Amino acid sequence: MVSRAAGRGRDRAVSTVVDVSLCLLLVSAAVGTLALPHDSPAETSRRPAPAATVEALATGTTSVAYDLDTAGLDGEAGTNAAGELARVAHGSYAGLLAEAAVENASIDGRALSGASDGFERRIRVAVRNVTRATGGRTRIRATWVPYPGAPTRGVVTAGPRPPPEATVAAARMTVPSRFPTSRERARRAARRSGYRGVALVLARATVVGWFPPDDTRLALRGDSPVDALLAERYRRTASTLGTSVADPVGAVEPRRANARLVAALSRRFEADLRSRFDSPNAAADAVRVGQVRVVVMAW
Structure with a gap:
């Protein structure tokens, strides 16, 4: 990758x-x-x-x-x-x-x-x-x-x-x-949008690290078993987050699939950040993705 x-x-x-x-x-x-x-x-x-x-x-x-x-x-x-x-x-x-x-x-x-x-x-x-x-x-x-x-x-x-x-x-x-190194981006997001902003920065960085769109598109169109392994990773990630990416993955549209994962993961992160950190700024300072x-x- x-x-x-x-x-x-x-x-x-x-x-x-x-x-x-x-x-x-x-x-x-x-x-x-x-x-x-x-x-x-x-x-x-x-x-x-x-x-x-x-x-x-x-x-x-x-x-x-x-x-x-x-x-x-x-x-x-x-x-x-x-x-x-x-x-x-x-x-x-x-x-x-x-x-x-x-x-x-x-x-x-x-x-x-x-x-x-x-x-x-x-x-x-x-x-x-x-x-x-x-x-x-x-x-x-x-x-x-x-x-x-x-x-x-x-x-x-x-x-x-x-x-x-x-x-x-x-x-x-x-x-x-x-x-992506995202701490400074998270700090700016904390000032603008609080916990939700930090969570969104983290979710985007995490998902793009797992599924970089350009490489992922080539892999999904490539040879077996890489295409099947990648599709399975997408399926398991989405299932764990309570969403589905079957349609965009089947259509080889990783950016659309990633958007669904980011939305679901950012909600998961936001709830956890609120329970774990006293302020959005403290949450942003802890970022080490x-x-x-x-x-x-x-x-």
Whole structure:
């Protein structure tokens, strides 16, 4: 997928052939400058493992071969030859972790797609190999969420949980997601339209990240199983939000389908923002739809 961030000149972290589709169906993500921790020498000496792992994730690159998962499809669309399902993603470990988190998106705990399950499994294995080189007793958690506590999120973890008695040190970094950076836009919307304005900004950014219209149109007109996987993701997203996009998806009109999703998701966001934040300005300040947070814990 070509993100808006990529259009602004950031390095591509994951790419495939012009296989244009959605999410890891047409694998491509934007990864820009990583925000690495700035520890003093004394702090680093007390907790070298997480800081070293952060650096390894940020600077190391890998290639991940995987197959699209068609288990959620019915009929012929779910039984294509292996050659139609095979994909390869290349990028930094941090960038691929971020993409896996985004691909693992859910609404109210319901997963929107299982197509990238194979990718998620393979990047977990790759990351565990990195942590063995920096101590091994390490857990990594990558989280994409539009704002803290939002009903939609994506999370991927690698490594064991720390034992209850362990002393755990942590290091963090942020990786740009494929979603538009929207905090300033949300702040302006908060001043104009309150919670409703912030919710609308968030919903538009989220839906365009999930279903970029131009790429989505090409994917829906493309080959199986990518077209069927994308249509199924649309169906599940709409169903979870209490709406339907069957007609516009069938007519290959992603902008019309997206408008329905934005309307439904903005209502969901608005209700949640009102219950969670004391003011629209506070809600806007909490927006982080444009980034994935990666936390490394070591013991």
